[in-house]
Amino acid sequence: MTKKLQSNDLARYKKLISFSQDLASTLDLDILLQRIIQAAVELTGAEAASILLYDERMAQLNFQVATNFDPKLRGIEVPVESSIAGWIVKNRMPIIIDDTQNDDRHFVQVSQSTGTTTQSILGVPLISKDKVSGVLEAINKQNGVFTADDQESLMTLGAHAAVAIENSRLFQQFDLIAEFVHELRTPLASLRTATHLLTHPKVTNEKRDEISKKIEGEVVRLSNMAADFLNIARLESGRDQFNLGVFNLKTLLQTVSDLIESLAQQKGLQFELNIEDNLPSVSGDGDKINQALVNLLSNAVKYNRPGGSVILKAKPVPDGVQIIVSDTGVGIPEKYHNQLFGKFFRVPGSEKHAQGTGLGLSIVKRIIEGHGGTIQVESQPDQGSTFTIYLPA
Ligand SMILES: Nc1ncnc2c1ncn2[C@@H]1O[C@H](COP(=O)(O)OP(=O)(O)OP(=O)(O)O)[C@@H](O)[C@H]1O
Ligand SMILES: [Mg+2]
Structure with missing residues (x-):
């Protein structure tokens, strides 16, 4: 009996290591999230898994991915006050609920998001650098109920996942900002030339009008760029609903x-x-x-x-x-x-x-x-x- 347990533990441990290595090897947020939920399902013997990301600044929880996920639901907001995920974020603690239907905490379910009816849930916070960045949930244990071992494994996976998500976000932001700044240079250079020309004492009224038009055009271009940039940044972070x-x-x-x-x-x-x-x-x-x-x-x-x-x-x-x-x-x-x-x-x-x-x-x-x-x-x-x-x- 003891021997069997140990070999189970070892198998779990090996799996965890290989999942964690896997997570560290990509910076693509979409791929990463998919790998995390797949690992969560395999580790805990659940039917499905899902991830919600938490935006601290907006105090908002947004649904991201789940097994058999309807991509339309990406970004959908989940109430922090009345959801299981919200409870996990606020308490920074894992939770196991064996029977969600009869749980007296009255959580609003987002079970439609996974296409599966939620019976049982094991949820853990995703914490990196002491900040809760989201929640990882394993849904419906296939045989029996979620155990303390399941919880421990999912906590460990969650810790690795949180760091990987954070890295991917930082990388994405940096990448996008670097490109944006690069793109800003052209309109800025032409604005600089134009404003410089305007200060020239001999500039005719006609020329002045022409330069003003040019400046107006570049300013419009810059503001369009800024709007597009914000648009794509929001879409990419998965926070745009x-x-x-x-x-x-x-x-x-x-x-x-x-x-x-x-x-x-x-x-x-x-x-x-x-x-x-x-x-x-x-x-x-x-x-x-x-x-x-x-x-x-x-x-x-x-x-x-x-x-x-x-x-x-x-x-x-x-x-x-x-x-x-x-x-x-x-x-x-x-x-x-x-x-x-x-x-x-x-x-x-x-x-x-x-x-x-x-x-x-x-x-x-x-x-x-x-x-x-x-x-x-x-x-x-x-x-x-x-x-x-x-x-x-
Ligand atoms: N219908 C099209 N016919 C020919 N080229 C196209 C067409 N649509 C897009 N392109 C090419 O693809 C490029 C990318 O298009 P995209 O819409 O992403 O950017 P854009 O039009 O240059 O700038 P903006 O961000 O203002 O839309 C364009 O610069 C153009 O070279
Ligand atoms: Mg275009």
Whole structure:
């Protein structure tokens, strides 16, 4: 008996070490979170696991991932006051609940988030540098009840996980800030030149007006950059919440079209909207989907050619809807297709067509994937581009 226990302990210990090494080997937050919940399930013999991250500044708990997770729920806020996770954050202690239905602490359940009904829970705080950064929960022990050993293993995994999450966040922030500062240099340099020219005693009124316009343009560009930057930073940290709801896709497409049609007209482009009947209703954040479509359509306008056209189409497909944005513009060489959705990426030479930061498509991708959808590009130089979105119904 004793011998059996020891070999169990050893197996657990070995597993823990290998999981911890695994966690230390990635800085990608999404991959990391997936690995953590998988390790939690394996270590504790649970049916599922989930992670919530805690934002100390906002005193807010946000759901991040779970086994069989509906990605739409990412970022959804969980009440600190009345949830199990909130209790763990406040008390900085693990908890085992054998029967959540009959627990008299009256926690609000987020069991719909995992697609499994929650019977039992083992939850531990994720603590790094004395700060609670989140909660790791193992859900539904498969045989019997969660034990003290399970709790100890999950605490240890949690400690490693918290450090790895913290590192990944810091790295992400640093990476993004470094790129942003790099991008700031161009508009700042031109502002500097412009303001310097303005102080020149011999500058004519005409020249002065021209310089003022230039300054205004650069300031607009800087503030757009700042807005995009904040957008992507929020989306990437997983702290941006999608406001969940069911929206009318047809109305949304029409609103977006009205906006783009006038932009297209100003540039002498044709705009066409083509919505098939029987579009399914889509659930998610209508404002975010709107933002994604505006980004795609404004690219289709920006990188177009005189006399060209922009087409927005939507049609039902099995289990969802397809939205297609196509244009007859300058197109994108194949070798850049897999970099397009990266942050700050612009196809070389794009400056001559239009100003931009290279953040638009990375925001689009985050939003669409955050809704459980996909986005693909087909494009050839001098022929045009087609971006195809799939959203689940
Ligand atoms: N429809 C399109 N046709 C041709 N090139 C495109 C198209 N859409 C995007 N691109 C290329 O992909 C790059 C990245 O697009 P993205 O929208 O991310 O950034 P951007 O338009 O340069 O800046 P912004 O952050 O203002 O959107 C663009 O700079 C452009 O080179
Ligand atoms: Mg763009």
